Amino acid sequence: MTSYLIKNARILGGEPQDLLLKDGVIAAIGTRLAEDGATVVDAEGLIALPGLVDLHTHLREPGREDAETVLTGTRAAAKGGFTAVHAMANTFPVADTAGVVEQVWRLGKESGYCDVQPVGAVTIGLEGKQLAELGTMADSAASVRVFSDDGKCVDDAVIMRRALEYVKAFGGVIAQHAQEPRLTEGAQMNEGAVSGELGLRGWPAVAEESIIARDVLLAAHVGSRLHVCHVSTAGSVEIIRWAKSKGWDVTAEVTPHHLLLTDELVRSYDPVYKVNPPLRTEADVLALREALADGTIDAVATDHAPHPSEDKDCEWAAAAMGMVGLETALSVVQQTMVETGLMGWSDVADRMSARPAVIGGLTAQGRPVSVDEPANLVLVDPAYRGAVNPDSFATRSRNTPYRGRDLPGRVVATFLRGRATVLDGDLV
Numbered sequence: 001m002t003s004y005l006i007k008n009a010r011i012l013g014g015e016p017q018d019l020l021l022k023d024g025v026i027a028a029i030g031t032r033l034a035e036d037g038a039t040v041v042d043a044e045g046l047i048a049l050p051g052l053v054d055l056h057t058h059l060r061e062p063g064r065e066d067a068e069t070v071l072t073g074t075r076a077a078a079k080g081g082f083t084a085v086h087a088m089a090n091t092f093p094v095a096d097t098a099g100v101v102e103q104v105w106r107l108g109k110e111s112g113y114c115d116v117q118p119v120g121a122v123t124i125g126l127e128g129k130q131l132a133e134l135g136t137m138a139d140s141a142a143s144v145r146v147f148s149d150d151g152k153c154v155d156d157a158v159i160m161r162r163a164l165e166y167v168k169a170f171g172g173v174i175a176q177h178a179q180e181p182r183l184t185e186g187a188q189m190n191e192g193a194v195s196g197e198l199g200l201r202g203w204p205a206v207a208e209e210s211i212i213a214r215d216v217l218l219a220a221h222v223g224s225r226l227h228v229c230h231v232s233t234a235g236s237v238e239i240i241r242w243a244k245s246k247g248w249d250v251t252a253e254v255t256p257h258h259l260l261l262t263d264e265l266v267r268s269y270d271p272v273y274k275v276n277p278p279l280r281t282e283a284d285v286l287a288l289r290e291a292l293a294d295g296t297i298d299a300v301a302t303d304h305a306p307h308p309s310e311d312k313d314c315e316w317a318a319a320a321m322g323m324v325g326l327e328t329a330l331s332v333v334q335q336t337m338v339e340t341g342l343m344g345w346s347d348v349a350d351r352m353s354a355r356p357a358v359i360g361g362l363t364a365q366g367r368p369v370s371v372d373e374p375a376n377l378v379l380v381d382p383a384y385r386g387a388v389n390p391d392s393f394a395t396r397s398r399n400t401p402y403r404g405r406d407l408p409g410r411v412v413a414t415f416l417r418g419r420a421t422v423l424d425g426d427l428v
């Protein structure tokens, strides 16, 4: 196996140091390191972060290989600096059995670009009626610990309570897509001034906040763990802050797009901005940034949701919801959180690697950049400036809201257990 000698990288933005990656681990850190036979990587000016971990990725396989496969999705993940992703369960068939989660897990192993940790469905077929075999998925080769009906909300309070109780036995967590279904029937965008002007059916903040309020109370009542997916409103932040102040075991994630974009973009009627939960207001964006900075929101998660062009290049009402995000996540976080002075690079490592790994129960990911730790690493050029060009993406889909937009930063290299998956910005 090739060893790599990385010269003059700034670990978490600190002073330049050399790192030796050998036999899958970080074998040495210091100045003027030398190693016979190692491939030298010049990292002058680059930041070294632990490999990023995504809690929320739609890989679409099995069933929608026209949008993404495990292979294309993990290649996109590697290009975005990720060394582990959690694959959401809303595939065809749904990942609600040991068979399907093991299939996804095996495809991830074969891809070799990024660890793939399958998420299991909470209910059979994501129908919200009957609990899936959570214990069987937990005991499977895929060792599922995160369960979610993402795309749909577990809206039945009794089912949600049972799921929360069930996963306690093996330290699992329920990741909720908080969307009260009756309040959001036919919803097309955020409910507010812009939806009123455009005459589009609104998705009100209260539809998210009411489910989060119920769920934090349920989690506290049964003494279990709740994770809130893609928090998008200022009110949701307040509820989570309150739940945490009570000492309840609640964690939350925010997507890059909810940290940057607002519902003003919907005025273009370009379905690339159609996403669930919808883009909210500037006040929500600012509250989400503040909550990520102060730790109320634990993690950034991409909600990478690839769609083929025929599902996006159509009129607004008919278009699918979702955006690709793996290859732009770190740049958006740099722009919204680092360049605004809200977070440093060590905070980025915490919110995009360490904490998501802990929430997902991944013990060999999200580790510190230290000697003897697994060599999962990303090198970022923070000085890079350039317009996003989707033609260069590794994902099979092109539904990015950032086409042509200037975003800072570029992933130069990614290492998975000491093996380069990306070098000089290109897949290896």
Ligand SMILES: [Zn+2]
Residues within 6 Å of the ligand: 150, 151, 152, 177, 229, 230, 276, 277
């Ligand atoms: Zn969702």
